[in-house]
Amino acid sequence: MAILPGWLDPSHLIQSTGSWAVVVVMAILFAECGLLIGFFLPGDTLLFIAGLFVAEGSLRINLVLFIALLWVAAFAGNMVGYAIGYKVGPAVFRRPDAKFLKPEYIERSQAFFDRYGKVTVVLARFVPVVRTVATVMAGASRMNVRIYTVYSAIGGLLWVAAVTLAGYFLGQIDFVKNNVDVIFVAAVVIVVLVSAVPALLHMAQRRRAGRP
Template identity: 45%
Template sequence: MNFGEYIDPSYLIKTFSYVGLFGIVFAETGLLIGFFLPGDTLLLTAGIFAARGDVTLFGVILSCFLGAVIGNSVGYYIGHRFGPAVFSRQDSRIFKPEYVEKTRGYFERYGALTLIISRFVPIVRTFVPTMAGAGRMDFRLFTLYNVIGALIWCTTVPAAGYYLGRLFPPEVLDKYILAIILGVIVVSGLSVAVELLRRRVKAS
């Protein structure tokens, strides 16, 4: 067993089911080191497995929702407890300046809505709750948008996977699931690339 298996969506769902789903979503949003974890691809794959009957769609959505809400709340606490010091190390391999600046840019542009929008933006969703806590965002407002964002994300992405699972026969999905997952990664990362390019052009 190697590390690659632990970030392989299919392996995680087959082996750890709802617990694995909860754990990955929680780690990605609450432990600050989870930006490399397969959030979107895991949810999409879980939806496909739900269509096959390996898990239930309700169980997938509930596991994701709980992991997302609790994870964000932990991230908020870390930011609130330790404040700006969390992001102050310029040489940090985790809190890279470009990650922090990108997250700050979302807050400046969208305000509290960032908690909803960032659910669909890899890397950013990892740092948003911590930055909200560090910025002393009202916890009640944070919780409201946290719950709404988690509900939307944890419903739409697995539902898309469920639809794909119903639309195509298992043998087709088995053959092309890797391509589908790679496609999701590319689409998810596209917004990050576009935003970074936009900010560089603006800075120059």
């Protein structure tokens, strides 16, 4: 958070927007979850601080209603990101002069989402940047829209509820409040390691079988 401009500091955002704070938080979650340009937005920290402010009374809104509104924003963002990837992705990857966005990348992504799509959509919610990119790649890879919708809704609810409630109940502990960034970095590392286990096991199986 220290490298971000002051106006992106979650505490400053919520305090400076007054009665529009809930709308601003929803807009930021929507952008981070659905628009590639929103990958730098502080979704996790924003949810945590927002939960803390609700507990303190600085943000006057019913906690359950607040979580529901944030979930709607995150879910809507993911669906928009999926639609963007579905519509624009294949054309971008099929460009003959593409040096980095090659057609085989979309084929690999499609095979990946066919096999691990459900888990990926849920776990990606908890990893900054990945949650922004994964939703667009799911659309570009033509992941089944019904499956994507269901697991996007589940992942969005788990992410929003878990982080907001953590801020609500744990944010008033001085150690937690003063080390939010470190805690989130540790949490992201754990999520990445856990999500990498299936891929590592798959690679090990292929090596034992003597396949490239």
